[in-house]
Amino acid sequence: MRRGVPLAIVFIVGTLLLLNYFVANDTLKATSTNLVNWGVIVSAFAVGLASVNLVRIHINKISRQRPGWINSVALVATMAIFISVGIYTKLNPDNAGAKALFQNLFDHSYSPFGSAMFAILAFYVASASYRAFRMRSLEASLLLIAAVLVMLGNAPIGELVWDKFPVISNWLLRVINMTGQRGIAIGVAIGGFATSMRILLGFDRGHLGQGE
Amino acid sequence: MNISTNPWVWFMGIGMLCLFSFIYKENPMYRLFEHIYVGASAGYAVVVNFGNILDRAWTPLTTKGEVNLIIPIILGLLLYTRFFKQIAWVSRWSMSFLVGIGVGISTFGLLQSQLLAQSRAAMVPLIVRGSDGSFILSQSINNIIMVAGVLSVIFYFFFAMEQKGAAKQVSGFGRYVMMITFGVAFGNVAMGRLSLLLGAMSDIFGKWLGILG
């Protein structure tokens, strides 16, 4: 029960889904559509489980008044607001006020805060390239030179300096980059395939935890 | 454009600035909005998934009589046996269901669109001729580089082999190709990332403070 059933579940579910890619059969197709849909439902329950962990960690911080507990209050409160307004809206789709409130919450926190974190990357591209791009070795030099050539090819100012920069960067992108990507993709696919096979056939049980 | 009078926009602007302040130093204001953001997104995830359970499981089960949906609901609930030591092992059933899905839907794509499609695309003529039969040097050179490059990159990933002598040279060439590839990838995203920052700046300085625009 503890060991055999999980391995059987992996094998049966995995094989049915895999088979569906090869064989045209309506029953099989319906079954795999169902399985994937069930996966979404089980995943949805997992979100609850994970959220319990998040809330428990922060409630702990608050109740023990650990440093920064006030931030944990903010986290739990925001979460509670999103959940209550969101679920209320879901259950009362005709309430325009709740809908607008939820939209505002989304548009003015969730969405722009994500763009802000995303935009930090622009700064990090600058500092990482300054810190890391040193011609310490041939390999490091190749990395650096390719990066700079492509930047010069992309920015209009590069073209202003020398009109061949876009040509070079295009060649790097289409020939060398394509070659490297292809080779790496093939390797990753082989590694991923081997991992999947081991798990599907039950040779690898690490994902289910070791021992009892 | 003028400075915004919408309190939502103010909240957005202040939040974005506080998150941005991280690049100077981690600070109490960043910490506050980091937690607000995490709370907002974690709450949003709960709402979306509550909707998923309602729309995909509960409603069809109770109104359309799709009885089979009781299975994923039970599997989902079994995940929570983790909170009870004696029966915690039952939650593995649900987890292995998810693992089965992952393995089942990734294997075919790995083989077809990644391994085989890329192998097939690597098969290019080493001598390229135009439609009139004339030899095209530049494309031939490109193709030779591509085939040699792909083979040596794959060769680099041989694990059960000590890479010495000629083997070391081949895999070394593979490594050079990869380094250029990474350089190109790095240089190429600089533009996209700067675009995002410019977008965020126009939100802050345009929409909120009304300086730009």
Added chain:
Amino acid sequence: MTMINGTFFVLAALLVYGTFIIGVLVATRSGKFTPKIRRIAALDSIEEAVGRATEMGRPVHYTPGYGDITSSTAPQTFASFDVLTYVVGLTAKYNTQLIVTCKSPQSFPLIQELVRQAYLASGKPDMFQEDTVRYISDAQFAWAAGVLGIFNREKVAANIMIGYFMAESLLFAEGGAQVGAIQVAGTGNLAQTAFFVAACDYTLIGEELFAGGAYLSQDAVKLGSLGGQDYVKLATMALISVGTLLATFNSKWLVDLMSK
């Protein structure tokens, strides 16, 4: 029952390549054959990273990345679990605090279970705390914001990132460098490997990600699978070489066959 058009060759590849992998795996498990794996510097460096965190008395951070267990990123996530098991063992050996942050709610229960059991197996069940494995958020940048906060507040000394990563890769790599953490990373997402190579101390490139489990555990099943992968690569190289020669002589025979 009929086969779907264009999947014949895929099925053939599945059977042939699968046989290579499982064949070598079974041979290795029964002790008939043991592939000798070459050195992979990035994997060796994990112990160094954990060791340094121990010396400094500061925690180790581990994340399996953006990927989850129910999509095409699943194999990379599973590969990450193998490395995580090893890292738990190391931190148990050195008595160093481990923080695992997690984006995917689906993999969260698996990771929690894996870490708990690995501590149990190392004889240090008490090292597993409620906040050892932390789900932060399934929103990419909220998770990223949380991880950056943890780097700074908990003074992380070693940062290990193995799995499937997206745009957050550079946020973590640069954020980790700024707090002076020693960083080991690896992903099968090509676009992000560039950032890891540039900004981390050690990087697993491409397929090396999948060698971690075998290399670190020396487990016969995984070693055998890794040996089998080499045969698949050999076959792939042969296939490409033949296809290229045929293409050079204007034959599309193989390309057509592969589309069947």
Added chain:
Amino acid sequence: MWQKLQNIDRRIIYTLLLIVLFVPMAKPLGIPLSVNETTQTVFDTIEALDPQSDTVLFVLDYSVGGQADVHPQAVAVAKHLGRRGIKTVMVGFVTDGPMFAEQIIAELGDRFTYGETVINLGYMSGGETAVKSFVEDPKNSFENDHRGNRVANTPIMSGIETIKDFSYIIDFQTGAPGYQDFLRQLPAGFPYAAGIVTVCVPNVIPYYNSGQLHGLLQGLRGAAEYEVVLGEPGEGAARMDAQSMGHVVIIAFIVVGNLAYFMTKRSVKKSA
């Protein structure tokens, strides 16, 4: 001194980057920009349309997340359509589409007359299925427009019976649905152009080369190029100048770092 230049505080880099980006945003420099043929095609096609008889389908398939690259393109093309008085029917197959359509109409209010030369039909859900059903019957896909007017009563829609009554489709997109969905659903050879994000360029170029796309705007640069041919520098051009300056800063710091690295190495050798 060289030692110091090897370890410049990252905040100095960030501050410089911020200043350098901000200046051209506030006051564009006008760095010359060569115009891609793919952009010129879009401009020429619109330039050749007849305000009396031609109607353009203006599709807004971009989301808030990807707008930084694509929204300036949409604004630039809308400016052109408005200036020439070409009838413009706006529609979205992603949820954020109609919101951006309203933004554009509000910004260019003096160039369009709502209901006569422009209309915002709104959002249609269903991804490729929605694209398919709109292509099959554009006239009856929407009863009311985004503002709640009856579509049948508007002068702009009176001439629209089938998809062939549109002379040109231009689709601004950040993902799906996008060019692949449209190319699958439109009659073969239908004049369709796409505005895309920078990262997708390598994937989309083959479709332009094969003639399936009648014009292509490539990321933020595409927006800037369009503004150049239009002769109305706007957000795209300003941001492109900022891009150039940003790249200069990044490259300059790489150069300084390496120079410092080599000079330090040399002085260490000398003293040894």
